[in-house]
Amino acid sequence: MEAKVLKLDKAGTPQEWIAFHAAATAIAKGSVLWELGDVARTMFGGVQKSGEQSRIELPAIIAVQGKVAHRSVPKISNELLFSRDGHMCMYCGQSFGAKMLSRDHIKPTSKGGPDTWENCVTSCLRCNHFKADRTPEEAGLELIAVPFAPNMHEYLFLDNRNVLIDQMDYLKTQFKHVMIS
Numbered sequence: 001m002e003a004k005v006l007k008l009d010k011a012g013t014p015q016e017w018i019a020f021h022a023a024a025t026a027i028a029k030g031s032v033l034w035e036l037g038d039v040a041r042t043m044f045g046g047v048q049k050s051g052e053q054s055r056i057e058l059p060a061i062i063a064v065q066g067k068v069a070h071r072s073v074p075k076i077s078n079e080l081l082f083s084r085d086g087h088m089c090m091y092c093g094q095s096f097g098a099k100m101l102s103r104d105h106i107k108p109t110s111k112g113g114p115d116t117w118e119n120c121v122t123s124c125l126r127c128n129h130f131k132a133d134r135t136p137e138e139a140g141l142e143l144i145a146v147p148f149a150p151n152m153h154e155y156l157f158l159d160n161r162n163v164l165i166d167q168m169d170y171l172k173t174q175f176k177h178v179m180i181s
């Protein structure tokens with residue numbers, strides 16, 4: 001996955017990942033209020049009259065003008081769930097590729113369990129098959145970690161496999177659940 005620019009609102013709250021060319025456009029339009037981090041990429045434009053090629057240096061993080069939006073963390077998806085749980089089965093503790101993993105509802109949906117971050121964990125196919133339509137207690141299984149709903153900072157981290165160091169430093173200040181070594 002290609003690196004991206006972390007876009008903040010003017011209050012400094014992370015909004016989304018944008019492509020470098022979109023960040024270049026925002027800078028050219030004058031809508032960037034401030035920048036953070038080292039130069040993450042240099043983009044080259046056309047050759048100027050002086051014979052020099054124009055260039056624009058793009059930072060890792062930009063804060064953009066506009067009203068402060070209150071974005072919320074998206075609904076759970078398998079990709080984000082597996083990322084949250086480190087691609088590890090929350091019952092047997094083994095790591096698997098995404099094809100061998102599934103979304104387990106701790107309290108089964110058939111028993112009214114909701115499809116939420118707090119009621120879902122990553123499970124290998126074998127453990128999910130064994131657990132079937134039961135709660136962990138009924139199946140004699142124990143969760144190895146407490147499932148959580150990520151906050152916006154954590155969500156953006158989980159949603160990008162190529163987070164740059166400056167972006168990581170910015171996001172991790174607001175991590176509540178995600179452990180990083």
Ligand SMILES: [Zn+2]
Binds near residue numbers: 091092094125126128
């Ligand atoms: Zn398992």
